[in-house]
Every structure is written in structure tokens, then in C-alpha cells.
Amino acid sequence: MEDILFILIAAIFALRYLLRLQARGVFTALLVGLIGFFFSFTVAEMPPFGNPANPVFNEIPTRFMEMGTLETGAVNIVSSVIIDYRAFDTLGEATVLFVAIAAVVATLKSH
Amino acid sequence: MEDQIVRITSRLVVPFIQVYGIYIILHGHLSPGGGFSGGAIFGASLVLIALSFNLEAGVKQISHDTSSILESGGALGFVITGLVAIALGGNYLANKAVGFPMGQAGELFSAGSIMLITVFLGFKVASTIVTLFYNIIEGEDKGGDAH
Numbered sequence: 692m693e694d695i696l697f698i699l700i701a702a703i704f705a706l707r708y709l710l711r712l713q714a715r716g717v718f719t720a721l722l723v724g725l726i727g728f729f730f731s732f733t734v735a736e737m738p739p740f741g742n743p744a745n746p747v748f749n750e751i752p753t754r755f756m757e758m759g760t761l762e763t764g765a766v767n768i769v770s771s772v773i774i775d776y777r778a779f780d781t782l783g784e785a786t787v788l789f790v791a792i793a794a795v796v797a798t799l800k801s802h
Numbered sequence: 803m804e805d806q807i808v809r810i811t812s813r814l815v816v817p818f819i820q821v822y823g824i825y826i827i828l829h830g831h832l833s834p835g836g837g838f839s840g841g842a843i844f845g846a847s848l849v850l851i852a853l854s855f856n857l858e859a860g861v862k863q864i865s866h867d868t869s870s871i872l873e874s875g876g877a878l879g880f881v882i883t884g885l886v887a888i889a890l891g892g893n894y895l896a897n898k899a900v901g902f903p904m905g906q907a908g909e910l911f912s913a914g915s916i917m918l919i920t921v922f923l924g925f926k927v928a929s930t931i932v933t934l935f936y937n938i939i940e941g942e943d944k945g946g947d948a949h
Binding site: 788 | 940
């Protein structure tokens with residue numbers, strides 16, 4: 692009698708776990724679907740690639756392309772942007788690298 | 803894991819990878835590439851040595867002290883290049899406005915502080931990759947002993 696009761700309780704717990712797992716899976720799928728729908732919606736609303744009327748084509752890229760070599764001396768415009776016009780941002784990137792490696796050394800060397 | 807083919811091939815290939823990495827770093831202001839990508843190529847060649855031989859051979863190429871000096875030196879060089887621009891009477895990290903030698907556009911030695919900063923970044927990224935790799939491999943070894 693006690694054995695049957697034990698198996699019954701175990702079966703109820705297993706069933707509850709399985710049901711909860713399934714409910715969680717359905718919820719996850721719904722959430723991912725919702726987020727994916729909004730992402731696709733945003734991408735569909737974006738202006739077409741390479742269109743000259745796009746809002747990114749303002750005076751800033753024009754200035755970089757026309758005056759970049761004159762003002763920085765670099766033929767490579769990407770280089771002139773990341774190391775001259777936006778050099779402070781690149782310094783931040785180097786700092787991120789430095790902090791990352793410092794964290795790795797501090798974590799792994801303590802073994 | 804000693805494989806003759808892998809060792810001989812990597813011994814042949816590593817110098818070319820390193821020359822290519824240095825080329826990418828030095829031509830950062832002329833062609834696609836720069837400090838980050840060239841440093842990654844150079845660091846990958848040192849990782850290849852440690853992978854195809856063993857860790858001691860890799861550490862013999864560039865020791866931990868050299869690596870950390872290059873790491874900090876790269877970041878410091880970047881900051882000091884910016885401070886030199888202030889000392890010359892301009893904004894932080896200013897280039898042409900404070901009179902870094904510009905040279906002829908398209909030549910190797912041109913573009914003032916851009917080339918300097920690219921070389922510093924290359925050192926820094928290469929030593930970052932090497933330090934990360936060595937530390938993870940050695941941490942695994944030590945962890946295996948301890949647990």
C-alpha cells in the first residue's frame with residue numbers, strides 16, 4: 692500500500708514537472724516569436740541599402756571622404772576615422788581590451 | 803600529441819604569418835587593416851607555435867614578462883601620444899593640428915600619429931591574444947592538478 696502511494700506521488704511530481712517544462716517551452720517560443728516579429732518589423736521599416744536619400748548620408752561622411760586624406764594624411768579613410776577623428780573612442784576600445792585581459796589574469800592566476 | 807607534419811608545416815608558415823601581420827600593422831593608414839587586425843594575425847602566429855609544439859616552446863618565443871610589458875606599453879604609448887599632442891599645444895590626440903610630420907599621402911611614413919598609434923595598438927592586441935591563450939591553457943593545467 693505504501694509502495695503504491697509512493698509511486699503515485701512520484702508519478703504526480705514527474706507529471707507536474709513535465710507539464711511545467713512544456714508550459715515553459717511554449718512560453719519561451721511565444722516570447723522568442725514576439726521578439727523576432729518586432730525585429731523583422733524594424734528591419735522591414737529600414738530604408739533600402741545604398742539609397743542616396745538615406746538619413747545616414749549627411750554632411751559627416753561627405754566631410755570624411757572629401758577632406759579625410761587632406762586633414763589626417765591617411766589614404767585609408769577607415770583608419771583616418773578610427774585613429775584620428777574618433778581616436779578617443781579607439782582609446783576606449785583599447786581600455787576595454789586591457790580591462791578584459793586584467794580580469795582574465797586576475798581570475799585564472801588566483802588558482 | 804607530437805605530429806611531424808603539423809610541426810614542420812607550422813615552422814614553415816609561422817614566419818610568413820608574422821611578416822604578414824607586421825605588414826598589416828605598418829600599412830594600417832594605407833590599406834584595409836590596422837592595429838587590431840594585424841595584431842590579431844601576429845598573435846595567432848604565436849598561438850600556432852604553442853599549439854603545434856608545446857606550451858614551453860610558445861613561452862620561449864615571448865615570455866610572460868615581455869607580453870605584459872608589451873601589453874601595458876601599447877596602452878601607455880597610445881595615451882602618451884595623446885598627451886604629446888597636448889604638450890604641443892592642441893587637443894588630446896590631435897594629429898595634424900599640432901604638427902605631427904605628415905609626409906606625402908600614400909607613402910609608408912606618413913599620416914603623423916596615426917601610424918604610431920596603429921603600431922602601439924598592434925603590440926597591444928598581439929600580446930592580449932597571447933596572454934589570454936597562455937593564461938587559459940595554464941589555468942586548465944593547474945586546475946586539473948588541484949581538483
